[in-house]
Amino acid sequence: MKKYIASILMAMMPAAAYGQNCATPPSCAELGYTKTAAVCNGKTMLKCPFDNTKVYCDDSGSSEYEPKVGDVFYSDGTYDDHIVKGKKAIGVVGAKKTDGRYLVFALEEKRDLKWADVEEDVSCLQNVEEWVDSVDKDGDSNTQCLLKQSYATPAAEYCNNYKTEGTEKGDWFLPSMSELSLLCKNVSKLDETYALLELKTLESGSSDTYSSNEQVYTKYNGTKYNEVFVIRFHQSCYTTEVPKMNSYPVTRCAMLL
Numbered sequence: 001m002k003k004y005i006a007s008i009l010m011a012m013m014p015a016a017a018y019g020q021n022c023a024t025p026p027s028c029a030e031l032g033y034t035k036t037a038a039v040c041n042g043k044t045m046l047k048c049p050f051d052n053t054k055v056y057c058d059d060s061g062s063s064e065y066e067p068k069v070g071d072v073f074y075s076d077g078t079y080d081d082h083i084v085k086g087k088k089a090i091g092v093v094g095a096k097k098t099d100g101r102y103l104v105f106a107l108e109e110k111r112d113l114k115w116a117d118v119e120e121d122v123s124c125l126q127n128v129e130e131w132v133d134s135v136d137k138d139g140d141s142n143t144q145c146l147l148k149q150s151y152a153t154p155a156a157e158y159c160n161n162y163k164t165e166g167t168e169k170g171d172w173f174l175p176s177m178s179e180l181s182l183l184c185k186n187v188s189k190l191d192e193t194y195a196l197l198e199l200k201t202l203e204s205g206s207s208d209t210y211s212s213n214e215q216v217y218t219k220y221n222g223t224k225y226n227e228v229f230v231i232r233f234h235q236s237c238y239t240t241e242v243p244k245m246n247s248y249p250v251t252r253c254a255m256l257l
Contacts, residue, residue, distance in 0.1 A: 075166030
């Protein structure tokens, strides 16, 4: 590893000479920077000086470190079970989905956002009367569906536009009810990390949290209702629904590893 890094650094040193002699500098791949930050999660990374999206990390003699529920997620794509000095925390690893990917929950929440400006049925979302986990598991595609509506969907727009150090527009989304349920099952572990980061814990809140799923049902008198499912982290993961045009629930975004 040390020998390889040394050869990389030596290859980088004559950069000025390349400019003076009009020679073509080596590419990132030629210098050994052939991986991405996501692939090198949890490992020591070197970034290519010509393209910071290309990185190098050593795979020899070690197994990939899997994230754990409650790990702090950092802006450089790494995660750890403690605060790492000099790194920027941007989320908490909250749950592992059945497809093997990990959910990261944002550190911040946004208040005073409506779910939508109208209470119409969203045709690209699955209509259900009562929530069951088997209905829908993909908040990312739900968010993209909401963004395609002809009217404003402020909660989904907020998460799609949400950016932190190390992430860009489109990396975060409004989580589905299934994803919120997974996160809520681990709420005590998540709250330990939020407290470690000196942030307000989920269970200390007093507001509903938006999902990206809607509820459509007809009452006995024939009145049709179209609302949005929410979860209450502060009330043992209680699930209910609220009108889409209310603004008292909170919006907290998620992303996938």
